[in-house]
Amino acid sequence: ETGVTQSPTHLIKTRGQQVTLRCSSQSGHNTVSWYQQALGQGPQFIFQYYREEENGRGNFPPRFSGLQFPNYSSELNVNALELDDSALYLCASSLAAQAGLGSPLHFGNGTRLTVT
């Protein structure tokens, strides 16, 4: 059983740039969610995707966007990067029988994004 993998592990970007983070979900999982974890804080929910459609979003601006592909892998895109976007970005996958339900989440090791 392959776990959740994220790439890259570390990334440094300049304010105003755009970034794409990638996540491969655990085999058999159809739901992917993304979290932002600032230093010293708990993760904050960004959004989740169920069968390629966004199905729930946290309090994040539209410059945070995502995609889920037919193989259930996912991307998180952030446009117009700001210094406060510096954080650990965690991806999690789960198996949902239907939208809104789900099994426990399996997390990846995250991508550490630094915006200078």
Next chain:
Amino acid sequence: AQTVTQSQPEMSVQEAETVTLSCTYDTSESDYYLFWYKQPPSRQMILVIRQEAYKQQNATENRFSVNFQKAAKSFSLKISDSQLGDAAMYFCAYRRKTSGSRLTFGEGTQLTVNP
């Protein structure tokens, strides 16, 4: 909106001893899930234990157990026979039953295990 509060930023315990981490939450829902996650320096969130709100029996996983007090909205984690490998950041999290994979996390408790 649901909130999760962990009032202990740091805790320490001697190896082989028992430690309890506290968590309180606020919700108007009656059916939900509560979790404890462990985040070691590797950064991966690892599920420690899960509790379903409608189950009155406290969940147990080997050396880990919870004290779930639904009326008080309290959900503490007890670690027995602490081991060096238990050292990590511990997060309490809440999930509405129908919110899919949307978790609300607390601020975390850094647990140190002293040899």
